[in-house]
Amino acid sequence: MTTKAEAVGHAAGHHAHAALDNLKRGVWVFLASECIVFGSLIGTYLALWGRSTSGPQPHEMLAQVLPETIVATFILLLSGFTMALAVHAVRRGNVGGLQLWTLATIVLGAVFLAFKIKDYAHLVGEGWTFASNIGATTFYTVTGTHAVHLAVGLVWLLAVLVNSLRGRYSSENATAVECAGLYWHFVDMAWMVIFPVIYLLEFAR
Amino acid sequence: MAVAAEKLDLPVRQTRADSGLLGLISTVDHKKIGLLYLFTGILFLVVGGIEALLIRLQLARPLNTVITGETYNQVLTQHGTVMIFFAATPIIWGLFNYVMPIMIGARDVAFPRLNMMSYWCLLWGGVIVNAAWFLGGAVDAGWFAYVPLSSAQFSPGEGMNAYLVGVQLGMLSTMLTSINFVVTILKMRAPGMGLMNMPPLAWFTLMTSILAITAGIPFMVAMLFLMMDRWFGTSFFAPGGGGDVLLWQHLFWIFGHPEVYILLLPALACVSEVLSAFAGKPLFGYKSMVAAISTIGILSWIVWMHHMYTVGAGSPTNTAFVIGTKAVSVPAAIFVFIWLGTLWGGRLRYTLPVHYAVAMMFEFYIGGLTGLVNASSSVDRQFQDNMWIVGHFHFVAIGGIVFGLLAGLTYWWPKMTGFMLNEAIGKPGFWVLFLGFNLTFAPQLVEGLLGMPRRVYTYLPEQGWAGLNAVSSIGAFMQAVGIVILVIALLESVLSRRRATADAWGVGRSLEWSIPSPAPAYNFARLPLVRGHEALWHEKMHGDGKMQPVPDEEDHGRHGNAVHMPSPSFMPAVVGLGLLVAGFGGVLPNVTLAIAGGVVVALGILGWALEDARGYYLVVKEEEA
Numbered sequence: 001m002t003t004k005a006e007a008v009g010h011a012a013g014h015h016a017h018a019a020l021d022n023l024k025r026g027v028w029v030f031l032a033s034e035c036i037v038f039g040s041l042i043g044t045y046l047a048l049w050g051r052s053t054s055g056p057q058p059h060e061m062l063a064q065v066l067p068e069t070i071v072a073t074f075i076l077l078l079s080g081f082t083m084a085l086a087v088h089a090v091r092r093g094n095v096g097g098l099q100l101w102t103l104a105t106i107v108l109g110a111v112f113l114a115f116k117i118k119d120y121a122h123l124v125g126e127g128w129t130f131a132s133n134i135g136a137t138t139f140y141t142v143t144g145t146h147a148v149h150l151a152v153g154l155v156w157l158l159a160v161l162v163n164s165l166r167g168r169y170s171s172e173n174a175t176a177v178e179c180a181g182l183y184w185h186f187v188d189m190a191w192m193v194i195f196p197v198i199y200l201l202e203f204a205r
Numbered sequence: 206m207a208v209a210a211e212k213l214d215l216p217v218r219q220t221r222a223d224s225g226l227l228g229l230i231s232t233v234d235h236k237k238i239g240l241l242y243l244f245t246g247i248l249f250l251v252v253g254g255i256e257a258l259l260i261r262l263q264l265a266r267p268l269n270t271v272i273t274g275e276t277y278n279q280v281l282t283q284h285g286t287v288m289i290f291f292a293a294t295p296i297i298w299g300l301f302n303y304v305m306p307i308m309i310g311a312r313d314v315a316f317p318r319l320n321m322m323s324y325w326c327l328l329w330g331g332v333i334v335n336a337a338w339f340l341g342g343a344v345d346a347g348w349f350a351y352v353p354l355s356s357a358q359f360s361p362g363e364g365m366n367a368y369l370v371g372v373q374l375g376m377l378s379t380m381l382t383s384i385n386f387v388v389t390i391l392k393m394r395a396p397g398m399g400l401m402n403m404p405p406l407a408w409f410t411l412m413t414s415i416l417a418i419t420a421g422i423p424f425m426v427a428m429l430f431l432m433m434d435r436w437f438g439t440s441f442f443a444p445g446g447g448g449d450v451l452l453w454q455h456l457f458w459i460f461g462h463p464e465v466y467i468l469l470l471p472a473l474a475c476v477s478e479v480l481s482a483f484a485g486k487p488l489f490g491y492k493s494m495v496a497a498i499s500t501i502g503i504l505s506w507i508v509w510m511h512h513m514y515t516v517g518a519g520s521p522t523n524t525a526f527v528i529g530t531k532a533v534s535v536p537a538a539i540f541v542f543i544w545l546g547t548l549w550g551g552r553l554r555y556t557l558p559v560h561y562a563v564a565m566m567f568e569f570y571i572g573g574l575t576g577l578v579n580a581s582s583s584v585d586r587q588f589q590d591n592m593w594i595v596g597h598f599h600f601v602a603i604g605g606i607v608f609g610l611l612a613g614l615t616y617w618w619p620k621m622t623g624f625m626l627n628e629a630i631g632k633p634g635f636w637v638l639f640l641g642f643n644l645t646f647a648p649q650l651v652e653g654l655l656g657m658p659r660r661v662y663t664y665l666p667e668q669g670w671a672g673l674n675a676v677s678s679i680g681a682f683m684q685a686v687g688i689v690i691l692v693i694a695l696l697e698s699v700l701s702r703r704r705a706t707a708d709a710w711g712v713g714r715s716l717e718w719s720i721p722s723p724a725p726a727y728n729f730a731r732l733p734l735v736r737g738h739e740a741l742w743h744e745k746m747h748g749d750g751k752m753q754p755v756p757d758e759e760d761h762g763r764h765g766n767a768v769h770m771p772s773p774s775f776m777p778a779v780v781g782l783g784l785l786v787a788g789f790g791g792v793l794p795n796v797t798l799a800i801a802g803g804v805v806v807a808l809g810i811l812g813w814a815l816e817d818a819r820g821y822y823l824v825v826k827e828e829e830a
Contacts, residue, residue: 018761022315025388033380033418040426044441044452051447130437134447137439141430159814 020175027179031186034149038190041145042197045138049201058135059202061128065119066199072115073195079108080188087181093171095164102161102177105184109154116147139198146194149187156180215769217822221726223773231773233317235302236724238324240621242299243614245324247692249331250292254688256284258681261645265678267666277662278345279364283334285348286368289464290375291331293606297471298327298382300613301410303621303724305386307717308404310395310735312728312762315388317771318813323381325781330374333788337367340792344368347660349461350431352442352453357435366435366792369428374784376425379467383414383421390414395716396755397735401495404715404739405481405488409474412498416463416470416505424460427453436794451516458509466505469601470498472565472609473540479562479612480544482712484551487739490543497536497543504533514582515589523582530580537573541566556710557631561612564639568604575600575650590660593653599646603684611691619709622699623723630694638687644680648673714742719752727768730825732760767822776816780809 052058082104089097120140130140160180163169169177223232232238259280263271272280306314314320337343344364346355355365390411394403430441431453440446442453481488488494510518510526544566553559575597579588588594619625653659657670664670705722713719716733719741731754737743744750754760762769787802789795 022388022392025392026316026384029384029387029418033384033422036419036422037426040423040456044426044430044456047452048441048447048449051449053445053447131439134440137433137441141433 020173020179024175024179024182027182031182034186034190037145038142038193041142042193045142045198048134048138050135052133052135055133055136056126056128058139061123061126061136062139062199062202064126065122068115068119069195069199072112073191075108075115076112076188076191079105079112080185082108083181083184083188087174087178090164090169090174090177091171095167095169098169098177099161099164102157102164106154106157106161109150109157109184113147113150113154116143116150142194142198146187146190149190153180153184153187156183215819215821217767217824219824221770221823222821228773230778231775233313233321233771233773233777234726235306235314235317235320236621236726236728238320239299239301239303241324242295242302242327243621244299245328245331246292246295246297246299249287249295249335250688252335253284253287253292254685256280256287258685260284261678261681263662264664264674266675267664267668267671269663272662274662275345278660279338279343281660282345282347282368283338283343286334286344286372287331288602289348289468290372291327291334293468293602293610294375294379295327295331296610296614297413297468298323298379300475300610300617301386301406301413301471302382304613304617304717305407305410306389306393307720307724307728308715309390309393309407310398310716310729310733310740311389311393312732312768313771314385315393316385318774318777318818319381320385321774322777322780323378323385325777326374326378326381326784329781329785329788330371330378332371332785333367333374333792334371336789337364337371337792340364340367349457350453351457352431352434352450355431356442363792366794369432369435370788370791373425373428373432374788376421376428379417380421380425383417386410386414387418395729395733395735395740396759398740401492402735402738402740405477405491405494406474406715408495408498409470409477412502413467413470416467416502420460420463420467420505422460423456427456427460430456432791436791451513454513454516455509458512459506461512462509463505465601466501468606469609470501471613472569472606475609475613475616476544476562476565477540477547478715479558479616480547480553482616482710482714483554483556483559484548485712486547486551487714487742488543489546489549490539491738493539494543497539501533501536504529504536508533511580511582511585514585527580527582531577534573534577541570554712557626557628557635558612558616560632560635560639561608561615564635565605565608565612568600568608568642572597572600572605588653590658591653592649592657592659595659596646596649596653599649603642603646616710617717618695618698619705620717620722620724623705623721624698624701625703625705625709626694626698627701627703630690630697634687634690634694636687637683637690641680641683641685641687645677645684646680648677648680652677708741714739716740716752719744725826727762727770727823727825730768731755731763764822767824769820770823771820772816772818774813774816774818776809776813779812780806783807783809 082101086098086101086105089095089101128136130137157180160177163176221234223229223234223237229237229241259272260277263269263277302314302320306312340363342362342364344350344355344360344362344367346360346365346368350365350368353359390403390407433439434441434443434448440448442448442450444450477488477494507529508526510522511530514523514526575593579585579594579597615626615631652670652673655670657664657668664674707721708718709722717724719733720729733740733752734755736753737747741752744752757763783802783805785802786805787799790797790799790802
């Protein structure tokens, strides 16, 4: 025989749990579709690589931002590490750790985004705009799509941080954090493909 | 001790929270959404059908002047676009939405609000595409929208923008629905139902959804590129600026060919269910079916170049794609064998759904055989751009897809509406449609062999195509009559109110026939315990013909005499409205409108995230408790 309070807790908790379980599987399927988004974009970048007919060539322009981009790449890698620590912390019921590492991830992600914005501002300032040539168009399209994904991830992590301050998460209730983590790792990994293909390939000609 | 519903933490209701007109807008019930999809699909089917009739009217005799060449191109483009994206697709999602969750013993889909948002995306996409007629003229670049014909230079008007925005929304709807269905099938099956115990339709839904997720995106990305070319002056598809016109063709057909199977697999699903039910036998070769579905899914990925044999990719490339394309005939033939094996030794009841299903087998076979002919890259050089191709893909698109879906629609109609069809009206309608269909498209195969090109708005008397074209046009109008008779039969069933029982046809084998017609809001008052391969049939053979409920502790949605229901929500409608406004912002193009729409979308998503979506408890009706 269950007491009333226990039964109530069980009922509400169960619906939330089942919905979150579905959410996690949904995120996996969504990320599978995201792989094809970036696959199509990078495929297009490669198909049209080296075809710019006018204007500053991509390798001239990207050489100017390469050092910062290498630093930014390490920062993004580091954010993947802190994200993993955040998920690990909440799984062990360490909500303080979750808040600390989530905040660290947000800061690192924001620094990466700031680097991107600075790079874009520099490149546009040099006259290499979105429609300058096909190299510029595909460069801005691929990296811009990634930056938008990253910004969405930052909003998501902010929501996680706010919810953790409201006491929503525990070791039994960590799925929502895991979903955010999955997405963040995907955005991380997408950059690990984009960076060599776009920034380093230019110097292989 | 069972917990009484009144003691629970969420509101308890006697009637569903989403009744009435506002309730329809805020509903998250997969059954209501399914019916909305079906209604929308049939509406756009009529629009696309009228466009088809205009085409046939113009081609009925040589040098005809019903419509001008320019209008003809517009009508042709709109016919293809509307039929594929806004008629066939919503009818498929409508059937799947209503039937699939019940079949696997679920009370709703995994993401109910997302499901409703998918519907709004599709509806508004269709509205935008058709609104082009009133906004400076519909697009005339073909449903495949090849560049440079669809570029800003050659299609400067709002029509092409409307195509891009509308179809993009339609594709978004398909993506979201597919993600929803994959998770629903993987996570929400009733206790006892393993993947290899699922009804055939659930397998077809799973593969259709996986195909839609994987194949749809390259096309969405291509449309994004074309939008940027048109709106921001980039040169993705402009060779002068370093772009590539063939890039569009590749990205389009990487989607476009799997799309054929995205539309066809649901039709195969309906035929499999209908034949098995009315033959009174389990589907023959269930495991072969699963293998064939998976094979067709994989093969559909490596055949897209057969739409591009004549672009000059060279013999080795073409040969590889010929082999891939011909290989598709193996799983397709397996389906035909599965159906023949199902019918073999069965006692087939010749109901209206069976008429459509058997007709589908026959016409799909012709569609497949003609496809094998033009799958050969050398032969295709002759058939490229002529009426043979039109005949071939309509044998698949109408003979295969539409007949299959009509088999499903008429089969589940009593379940969805609660009313029996009048077969005395439906069957003559079928025969008119069937004869009209063959009269329309068989002559087109011959016209192709005689050299008549497709996409031309007229021809000369001395070219010798007049007789065949006249027959073809007569057939088209017979098809229209057949569809009208079908719609009359559907309306008559609702007006004359012949109540359908739970097992409306008396031949049900899967879970949807174990619950009342139409299905109650919560689907299952008690979750059914699946004890055999065909859940309901197992109980009919080995039990008392009724599903056994699962033990109370496994029925997590049930509390006392009430069932947990998802909360209705207006947020999907708000997001959808924002997308509509932003969409028109893109069509015109008008930056203010686009930003305004974007703001509404953002507010909708915010509201979505913040609203209380914990649901409520709906008290089960006495007779179903």
